[in-house]
Amino acid sequence: MGAAIMDFARQGRPTGGASLTLRNATIGYDRHPALHHLSASFPAGSMTAVVGPNGAGKSTLLKAAIGHIRPIGGEIHVSGCRRTEIAYLPQLSEIDRTFPLPVFDFVAMGLWQRRGAFGGFRRDDDEDVARALAGVGLVGFEQRPLDTLSGGQLQRVLFARLSLQDAPLILLDEPFTAVDDRTIGELMDLIDRWNAEGRTVVAVLHDLELVRRRFQRTLLIARRLIAEGATADVLTAENLAAARRHIEAWDEAAPFCEAEPAP
């Protein structure tokens, strides 16, 4: 406990202030909405799982939150931090693992907000990187090139970089695909620690058992809101069936939406 408080003080940032709110947001590609008139909120300091069938718009939601996709309608509001301060783990990262960069240097890029493009690295920074690597169980991997890592090890490296970003809002897009149970358990503990430090966490997940065990809040979507709230109330058989029903086939000639914006 003492160590955790020390850590918190070291980071020097008053976390626990960042929240994400969608108000009647319609987000999509090529005028076809992937998310239709969605209102949802992720309060400061909350930890929420985003669940839904394939094509429900889960990844789209996160991409819109960091500003990579602009909503067609409605608004997406981030308060408590700037958009570029959000830590985001994409589902398919574009990492070029053949690039000759050791794990240490790769993880150190999480300090971008602190050091920017040109700032020199201090001894503190080196210690922080080492601590982040230790936090994901990768002590001794500092000089390993990226292309020698297994899938689970790379995921741990990405989590180490995320924790260095010291972000008040953390968005994870299916962080546990192709990762074994032990790694999932350890990375979930890390996510819990982030949340305990007051950071807001949003994670897109497919494993409903994991969501029931580890997440108190859940958002269930299927191109629109199905249910939002306490996990036990959201992940009911009726809600899940409703979500499945709402994923219709892509209709190239779908009529334009005439719906009154929801109040």
Add this chain to the structure above:
Amino acid sequence: MTAADLLAAFSDFAFMRRALAGCLVLSVAAAPVGVFLMLRRLSLTGDAMAHAILPGVAAGYLLAGLNLWAMTAGGLAAGLAIALMASAVTRLTPLREDASLATLYLVSLALGVILISARGSAVDVMHLLFGSVLAIDDTALVFIGIVASITVLAFAVMWRPLVLECVDPGFLKAVGGRGAIIHVAFMLVMVLNLIAGFQALGTLLSVGLMMLPAASARFWTRSLGAMTALAMAFAALSSVAGLTASFAANLPSGPAIIVAAGILYALSVAFGPTGGLIARLRPARHRTG
């Protein structure tokens, strides 16, 4: 002819000294460009840009004769126009960079040939394509020096974002880094180096002093810094060896330098410890964990 005679070539003849100085400075500047081109899988982009520069250089030559600044301005304008247009097409349309670059440089090359054939001779074309190390004058040396200084400075400034743009462009975008600007700045530095090289090596071969040492260095180390330093050393070594051979055997100097770099590359492919053929064939002892 002894080794002393060969060294005397550099002390006796001013044109050899200038050629050596020019090529050594060029080696320091071009090598890091080549390393990043290789690591970004843009090796052929350098080649395409070298072709794209030709018509600009030719236009400068036709307008002002063998004037370094006119040809440089022409080449710079053509190279930048192609690089920017290719980047714009890549970022704004679904077409990939290699395809957009190929289309643009083919058109550019065709325009260049039309330009030259309108006025000019085969000798002119040969000079522009393959250059002449022995024609490096003081103006050309100054220009090479300026380009090398800009290049070293540019890499010092953009090293970190450039590495990040190569390894994980999505992350750079998410933290608010300007990947597009870094990419354009890098392309600009590459074009400058191609133009600095064309006096000595010609528009077609100046890309050789970038790519061959970089590709060779890849076989000797996995560290980015060491790779860059090694590429510079290989480029410098090729320059000295090529110039010496061209003096001793009366060979055209540009191609001699590139062939020397090619020999270094072949040796690296064979004997390099990281991925070289012999290292790969020999069964390595493995550790217990």
